Amino acid sequence: MSDGSFPALDGERWLAISRLLDHGLELGPDERAAWLDGLRASDPALADDVCAFLARHETAERERFLENPAEPPPASSLSGVAMGAYTLRTPIGQGGMGSVWLADRSDGRFSGQAAVKLLNASLIGHDGEARFRREASILARLRHPNIARLIDSGVSPLGQPYIVLEYVDGERIDRYCESRRLGIPERIRLFLEVLDAVAHAHANLIVHRDLKPQNVLVDSDGRARLLDFGIAKLIDSDPGERATVTRTVDSALTPEFAAPEQVTSGDITTATDVYSLGVLLCALLTGRHPAGSFPTSPAEWIRTIVDVEPRPMSELAAESFPARHAAALRGDLDNIVARALRKRPEERYPSVEAFADDLRRHLRHEPVSARPDTVTYRVSKLVRRHPAAVAFTALAVVAAALFTAAIAWQAREARRQRDEAKAQMSRATAAREFMGFLLSVASSPGSSHTPGDLLAKGETLIAKEYAGNAPLQAEMLVAVGRQYLASERYEKATPVLTRAAELAGTSGDPGLLSRALCPLAFLNMIKGQQDDANAQMERAFARLPDDSLHAMQRVECLIDRGSFGFLTEDAEAMKRDGAAALAILETIPFPPASKRIDALAVLAYGYYLARESREADAKYAELMSELKRAGRDETLLAADTCNNWALVHYLGNIAKAEPLCRRAVELRRSIEGADAIAPTVTYNHAGVLLQLARYDEAKPLYEETIRTAHARQEERIETDAMMELADLYIDTGDLAKATAQLETLGPLLAGPKPDPRRQVQMSYYQGRLALAKGDAETARDKFAAIVDVFEKRKSRIALFVFGLNGLARSRIALGDPGAAASAARGVEVAASFVEPDTPSYLIGLAKLTLADAQLAHGDRDVAHASYREALDQLGVTLGEDHPATAAARRGLATASGS
Numbered sequence: 001m002s003d004g005s006f007p008a009l010d011g012e013r014w015l016a017i018s019r020l021l022d023h024g025l026e027l028g029p030d031e032r033a034a035w036l037d038g039l040r041a042s043d044p045a046l047a048d049d050v051c052a053f054l055a056r057h058e059t060a061e062r063e064r065f066l067e068n069p070a071e072p073p074p075a076s077s078l079s080g081v082a083m084g085a086y087t088l089r090t091p092i093g094q095g096g097m098g099s100v101w102l103a104d105r106s107d108g109r110f111s112g113q114a115a116v117k118l119l120n121a122s123l124i125g126h127d128g129e130a131r132f133r134r135e136a137s138i139l140a141r142l143r144h145p146n147i148a149r150l151i152d153s154g155v156s157p158l159g160q161p162y163i164v165l166e167y168v169d170g171e172r173i174d175r176y177c178e179s180r181r182l183g184i185p186e187r188i189r190l191f192l193e194v195l196d197a198v199a200h201a202h203a204n205l206i207v208h209r210d211l212k213p214q215n216v217l218v219d220s221d222g223r224a225r226l227l228d229f230g231i232a233k234l235i236d237s238d239p240g241e242r243a244t245v246t247r248t249v250d251s252a253l254t255p256e257f258a259a260p261e262q263v264t265s266g267d268i269t270t271a272t273d274v275y276s277l278g279v280l281l282c283a284l285l286t287g288r289h290p291a292g293s294f295p296t297s298p299a300e301w302i303r304t305i306v307d308v309e310p311r312p313m314s315e316l317a318a319e320s321f322p323a324r325h326a327a328a329l330r331g332d333l334d335n336i337v338a339r340a341l342r343k344r345p346e347e348r349y350p351s352v353e354a355f356a357d358d359l360r361r362h363l364r365h366e367p368v369s370a371r372p373d374t375v376t377y378r379v380s381k382l383v384r385r386h387p388a389a390v391a392f393t394a395l396a397v398v399a400a401a402l403f404t405a406a407i408a409w410q411a412r413e414a415r416r417q418r419d420e421a422k423a424q425m426s427r428a429t430a431a432r433e434f435m436g437f438l439l440s441v442a443s444s445p446g447s448s449h450t451p452g453d454l455l456a457k458g459e460t461l462i463a464k465e466y467a468g469n470a471p472l473q474a475e476m477l478v479a480v481g482r483q484y485l486a487s488e489r490y491e492k493a494t495p496v497l498t499r500a501a502e503l504a505g506t507s508g509d510p511g512l513l514s515r516a517l518c519p520l521a522f523l524n525m526i527k528g529q530q531d532d533a534n535a536q537m538e539r540a541f542a543r544l545p546d547d548s549l550h551a552m553q554r555v556e557c558l559i560d561r562g563s564f565g566f567l568t569e570d571a572e573a574m575k576r577d578g579a580a581a582l583a584i585l586e587t588i589p590f591p592p593a594s595k596r597i598d599a600l601a602v603l604a605y606g607y608y609l610a611r612e613s614r615e616a617d618a619k620y621a622e623l624m625s626e627l628k629r630a631g632r633d634e635t636l637l638a639a640d641t642c643n644n645w646a647l648v649h650y651l652g653n654i655a656k657a658e659p660l661c662r663r664a665v666e667l668r669r670s671i672e673g674a675d676a677i678a679p680t681v682t683y684n685h686a687g688v689l690l691q692l693a694r695y696d697e698a699k700p701l702y703e704e705t706i707r708t709a710h711a712r713q714e715e716r717i718e719t720d721a722m723m724e725l726a727d728l729y730i731d732t733g734d735l736a737k738a739t740a741q742l743e744t745l746g747p748l749l750a751g752p753k754p755d756p757r758r759q760v761q762m763s764y765y766q767g768r769l770a771l772a773k774g775d776a777e778t779a780r781d782k783f784a785a786i787v788d789v790f791e792k793r794k795s796r797i798a799l800f801v802f803g804l805n806g807l808a809r810s811r812i813a814l815g816d817p818g819a820a821a822s823a824a825r826g827v828e829v830a831a832s833f834v835e836p837d838t839p840s841y842l843i844g845l846a847k848l849t850l851a852d853a854q855l856a857h858g859d860r861d862v863a864h865a866s867y868r869e870a871l872d873q874l875g876v877t878l879g880e881d882h883p884a885t886a887a888a889r890r891g892l893a894t895a896s897g898s
Contacts (some may be wrong), residue, residue: 020050028763034101052844072518081163082106083116084154102167114151115167118160122841141204145593146197147643148228165772170217177284184328188285188359193224195277195356196592201226202270202352202789209268209634211276213283214259223631256289260306260343272344274355278348288316290341307442310341332362335370386623415688455480459496478516485519493523501536514544518557525564537561551588555581555595564600571609578603593630600626601641613835620645630732639667643684644887651798651833652840653877654691679709679717690724691841695732695880702728723765730765738769761787762797776813783807787822801842805849812856820857823850842886844873848888855895864895 020039021264024032034055048756078101081088084317093100094117103116140150143448152164171179173194194216201208208215215228258276262266282290290310314330336358342348349355358368419812457478466472477500484493497520504513517540525533540557544550562577564570581599585591600623607616623641627633646660665685668677686701703727709718722745729738742765749758767782787805804826811819826846834840871888878885 016560093631113167115165116162118162125328144197144200146193168217170219173216174213174219195352197226199352208273212254263302274340274348278337282313282337286313286316304465313337339370341560362695444659470503471507474500482519504810510543511550514540518560522560553583555584559598569609571606573604574606597626614811639664652838654841657688661688679705683721726765730768776810781809801826808849808853812853819853823853839876841877844870851891867892
């Protein structure tokens with residue numbers, strides 16, 4: 001103990017030391033020395049431990065412990081230093097673990113600011129780089145609107161590990177509440193956002209360990225944002241090192257918000273975060289620590305955390321707030337916080353979700369689990385929920401009878417809710433144990449387990465730990481199976497979800513059975529087993545109770561069933577299920593934002609498939625607003641939404657599609673990196689730019705698409721991009737490059753099993769090239785063959801319109817009077833793609849071709865009307881400067897004789 005550090009303690013050891021410290025702190029220096037000599041004679045180890053605490057107490061008294069934080073290093077020491085793609089500017093935070101700097105993106109790819117966290121050099125071990133990278137990979141799994149996003153990580157040229165986080169320009173949550181004088185309900189609602197973020201972390205096997213006001217900021221939109229995930233785990237998991245109290249205090253642990261097990265070397269679980277959240281809520285509602293005035297010496301604060309029972313919040317509030325504020329905290333809120341602050345982890349809320357559920361029930365004036373379940377208590381809640389109705393009952397004897405009946409109903413409902421709550425509590429406890437196991441595996445020294453490894457170990461734990469308990473096994477297997485689904489490990493998900501459904505079927509719980517069947521049905525649909533998928537989904541809905549207790553389960557199943565449409569293109573089913581899910585969510589207090597987003601995505605895509613472009617456009621706009629409100633507007637989901645939204649306009653007002661495609665590309669680049677972006681995203685953007693005649697922008701995107709698709713062996717995208725690049729060369733008059741490009745494609749498309757769709761595409765571009773070279777007969781034959789294929793298949797795609805336009809133009813060049821008929825058919829097909837009175841560049845191009853055919857045949861008056869209609873369509877959808885718009889304008893002038 002020569003370094004003055006604290007010994008690692010268990011609960012019994014601390015109790016023994018605590019009693020001795022009380023006596024030792026009361027003695028003078030000479031008396032204390034004699035007393036310690038006597039203690040050392042009887043128990044040397046115990047005397048050493050007591051001496052360590054006393055020595056640290058004296059040091060703290062001299063240094064005014066916890067009142068004088070360490071001075072940050074001079075701003076000039078690292079300012080201007082590059083950390084990967086970012087350059088440090090100014091320090092914005094300092095702690096025992098390291099420093100946090102505001103940094104600018106400086107690699108030229110895009111601009112922006114970020115927070116760069118540097119690990120303190122004194123904490124870097126020989127394996128520091130590997131451990132920091134492992135920690136960053138875990139943090140990268142956190143995608144939540146209330147959590148600051150991890151952007152990058154690495155090691156500086158000097159060997160100092162760093163991570164790059166989203167910069168949150170906000171105010172500490174406690175100061176935010178005070179500066180805006182928020183009421184109790186508003187503070188609780190803001191705190192619920194924190195709980196939601198922590199629950200997301202726990203679901204991803206991460207315990208925060210350092211929840212405090214400094215780590216929760218409220219941004220300019222009034223949204224809580226949680227910072228500093230996982231850093232404590234990096235320090236505590238040093239191989240060969242057992243974390244002592246001193247080491248914890250000097251690093252990630254904040255004494256005021258620490259749980260008892262954190263200072264007695266107990267197991268760190270999700271219950272540890274529940275305790276810290278209880279302290280945080282108390283601070284938000286009373287401005288005080290649960291202990292009242294927090295001690296300033298190490299020995300005293302350890303005693304407070306481990307031994308001293310917290311005071312009720314209402315008592316703390318009564319000392320500094322008006323009486324009505326204290327009264328509002330008395331009862332439910334006192335009990336809720338008290339339960340979160342239990343000394344023994346197993347006596348706290350079994351999960352953060354259970355903590356949040358009690359707070360939501362309190363806001364709705366419903367019974368909470370943190371106080372005795374009595375009839376009197378439930379009746380008082382009934383009165384709070386329906387004050388006007390209860391007041392009216394006092395006016396008549398009949399109303400008294402009705403009130404008695406209401407109490408009886410409440411009692412029956414209470415029993416039903418109690419049984420359901422017991423089942424949910426049991427499952428929540430099982431979930432906590434399950435996550436605790438996976439956390440211990442993930443954070444063990446030297447661990448290199450992948451998420452797949454952890455899920456496999458989770459399966460083993462479920463089979464052993466919950467053998468004989470079918471409902472719990474099923475619940476946990478569904479969670480594992482959905483994780484496999486999300487990571488596209490379909491071969492792993494199949495046996496897990498199948499087993500979950502088998503167990504749920506024997507449980508007697510219809511809601512649980514549906515919970516297992518719905519993701520299993522979606523999995524089978526992905527695998528092409530459509531009959532099995534439909535049968536399982538029908539069974540799930542047939543067994544799912546239509547009541548409020550199972551409302552969220554019904555929403556999840558509706559979203560799963562609606563998502564079939566992404567594979568089957570069943571527009572009506574997507575519209576039906578998406579709308580039904582949204583309607584149910586409207587009835588649920590505090591519905592998860594993620595479910596509303598998923599339901600809107602299903603509904604919007606359904607409208608797109610149904611060619612109801614106005615409704616689709618409106619729903620995608622609403623979906624993007626929801627993503628922004630949830631802080632998810634810079635995610636891969638937002639990128640996919642922009643991409644799908646662009647499809648709505650691809651056959652109509654294509655000018656609207658371009659900024660959406662551009663945004664999808666920008667988001668993908670910023671999230672996945674310039675070299676990792678999927679080629680389909682750049683291909684879609686390039687195609688829109690080609691139609692808009694923005695050739696200089698389209699060409700490099702096509703080249704990038706071809707390069708990345710080739711590297712990923714995505715042959716379909718590669719060949720499509722090569723053909724459209726040839727089309728670009730034709731448009732720009734570079735016929736030699738167009739010829740070379742199509743000749744290169746010939747052998748690729750010939751293959752042992754030629755793809756008929758690609759062969760048709762190739763014929764179209766060969767026809768265009770022939771027409772550009774003046775070979776109208778070859779062009780006519782190519783286009784005629786394409787049109788014949790589409791007419792026989794009754795296909796309706798944009799290439800059909802382009803083929804008809806090409807056939808008409810080749811016939812114009814040959815003086816064939818049938819040109820107008822081909823062009824008119826093109827107008828008819830183009831109009832079938834969009835709703836009536838909807839602008840469409842396809843209609844505009846077909847109208848322009850028809851007008852040219854009519855003018856060539858000498859029908860000036862008819863051509864004049866067609867040019868006018870073409871100009872009206874093209875000016876809106878392609879722009880006034882587009883070559884096609886200019887051609888329509890010239891044709892109109894010619895038909896007018898001017």
